[in-house]
Amino acid sequence: MKKNHYFLIGLFAVAVCLGMLNLKPKQAAPAAADGSLFIAGTYEAEAEGFGGGANPVKLSVTFSDSEIEAIDYTADGETPTVGGAALPRLVENVLAAQSPNIDMISGATITSTAFFTALNDCITQAGADPTLLESKAEETAAENMEKTADVVIAGAGGAGMTAAITAAQAGKSVIILEKASVTGGNSSYATGGMNAADTHYQAEQGIEDSAELYYEDTMKGGHDINDPELVRTLAENSSAAIDWLDSIGAPLSNIGLAGGASAMRQHRPVNDEGKILSVGSYLVEHLTSTCNDLGVEIIYGAKVDEVLMEDGKAVGLHATGEAGNSITVKANAVVIATGGFGSNPEMIVKYRPDLKGYVSTNAPSITGDLIPVLEGIGADFVDLEQIQIHPTVVQADGSLISESLRGDGAILLNKEGKRFCNEILTRDVVSGHIIEQPDSFAWLIADEGMAAESTVIEKYVNKGLMTKCDTVADLASFIGVDEAVVQESLDTWKAACDAEKDEEFGREGYDALLTDLSHPPYYVVKIAPGIHHCMGGVKINPEAEVIGTDGAVIPGLFAAGEVTGGVHGGNRLGGNAVADFVVFGRIAGENAAK
Secondary structure, three states, X not given: OHHHHHHHHHHHHHHHHHHHOOOOOOOOOOOOOOOOOOOOEEEEEEEEEOOEEEEEEEEEEEEOOOOEEXXXXXXXXXXXXXXXXXXXXXXXXXXXXXXXXXXXXOOOHHHHHHHHHHHHHHHHHOOOOHHHXXXXXXXXOOOOEEEEEEEEEEOOEHHHHHHHHHHHHOOOOEEEEEOOOOOEHHHHHOOOOEXXXXXXXXXXXXXXXXXXXXXXXXXXXOOOOOOHHHHHHHHHOHHHHHHHHHHOOOOOOEEEOOOOOOOOOEEEOEXXXXXXXXXXXXXXXXXXXXXXXXOOEEEEOEEEEEEEEEOOEEEEEEEEEOOOOEEEXXXXXXXXXXXXXXXOHHHHHHHOHHHOOOOEOOOOOOOOXXXXXXXXXXXXXXXXXXXXXXXXXXXXOOXXXXXXXXXXXXXXXOOOOXXXXXXXXXXXXXXXXXXXXXXXXEEEEEEHHHHOOEHHHHHHHHOOOOEEEOOHHHHHHHHOOOHHHXXXXXXXXXXXXXXXXXXXXXXXXXXXXXXXXOOOOEEEEEEEXXXXXXXXXXXXXXXXXXXXXXXXXXXXEEEOHHHEEOOOOOOOOOOHHHHHHHHHHHHHHHHHHO
C-alpha cells in the first residue's frame, strides 16, 4: 500500500514539473480578455539586417483586435536592389497571409530574416504567439505559363538587364526569366568600379589612357590565355559603354586605380556629396528601373532548365517556377546571362579540388545551373578550371572588402604588423602572398582620409566588418602587435607616398591615392582569400554568339557576363567584371534584337 502511495505522489510531482516546464503542447491563448487575437495598437521593433547593427531594419506594425493592418519600415542600411527590393514584397505577402509563417524572399535572406525577427517581436508585443498564426493565404495551384517575345533572357543580373535594355531600345519585346526573387545576382555585390579606357571622364580629368594599353593590361593580368579578340572587343567598346551608362542616368565619373592597371581607369559612381558609392548596387538599381521604364517583363522565381531548340536554332527557354509550374517563353533570340558557379561547392571542387572549403563571395543564386543545359545542346566551354580567389574576404560570412580601398591607399599588414607585398598587384598574386603569411591572413588598414571620401568604408563599419580605432595604439592593440611595429609600418608607407617610391615592394600609382594613411582614426578588418569569380564558361565570339563544340555558331543563341569564358583568362582584373557585363551585354542585346 505504501508503495502505491509513493507511486501516486511521484506521478503527481512529475505532472507538476511538466506543467512548470511548460512541456504540454502549445495552445493559442487570446491576447485580450474579450478573446481578441491581438491587443490593438501600433508596435515597433528592429533587427540587424544587411546594414549591420548601426542601420537595422525597423518595423512599425499596426494591429486591430483581429488582424495585421499595416507594416511600415525603414531600412537605410539594406542594399536598394536586394533587401530594399525584397521588403515591399514581404510586407505584401504578410498582409495577405496574416502570418509571419511564410517563405523568405530568395536572394535576400539576410534582410528577410531581419524583417521576420522584428515582425515576430511586434506580434509578441501585441499579445499573440507568432508561431501559432497560420497563413490565411489561399494555396492555389500555380498555373503553367506560355509566352512569346522577340528576345528572351535567362538572368536579371548586370549582363541580362543590359542586354534587355539594349534590345528594348531597339524596339523589341523582351522577357527575362530570373531564378531569384530580386534582380542583380553577383552584379549587386560589385563594390569597386568599371574599367574603361579613353573615356570623356579621363580626358576631362587629364588622365592618359588608351584601349591598347587596356588590352595589354588585361592580357597580362590573365596570363595571356585570354581570347585576344574578346579582350580587344572589351577594351575598344569600353568608352562607348561609359557613354551608354550616362544615357540611362548612371554616370561613373570618379576614377581610381585598380590592381594590374597601368593607368587610372576604374570608373566609380558618387553621390550628391561627391562620396564614392559601391558600383554594383548603384548600377543594378539604374538597370532595374530602366528595364521597368522600357516595359521589359521580369518573371521572378523562374529557374531556367532548358534551351528550346528547333532545327538547330535556339527558339526559347523553359523554366520551372517556385511552385513547380512550367514556364515557356518562345522567342526569336535567346540570351544566356546566368552568371558563374561560385556558390556551387560541388562544381567548384569538380574543376578545382584545391579550392575545397574556401568561403565564397558570390550571391546564393550563382550555382552554374545553365552549364549542363548548354552542354546538352552542344555548346563549347573554355577555361572552366580558371576560378579566381579574391585576396580580401571576411571569412566569417564571405563579405568582400573592395579592391578599390587598396587602390585608394589602404595597405595590408600581416600577423606581425608588417607590410609584405605590393597591395595592388593582380588578385591571384596578392592572394598568394596572403596565403604565405603566418596563419594565412592579413589586416587591411584604411584611415579617415579615405572614409571621408567614400561611403564604402561607412557601409563596412555599419555592418560590423571594419572596426574603428582612434589611435595607432588602439589599432596595434586590436590586431595584437606592438605599437612601435605598427607605427613603423605606417611611417614607412607615408615616406614612400611622400617620395613616390616604395623601396620595399615597388608599389606605384601615388597620384591615385586618397590618403597616405596619416589621418586617424583608422579602420581595420581581418581578411583572407575567398572564391570570387569564374573566369571560364561558355565559349562566345566577339558578337556574343555561343559557339558549339563543332566550332560553329549556334543560331539564335547569345551569352554575356560571367557565364561566358575567354575574356579574363587565368585572372580577372578588378573593374573588368562590370566592363564585361556592360560591353558584352550591349553586344548580346543588339545582336539578339537583329
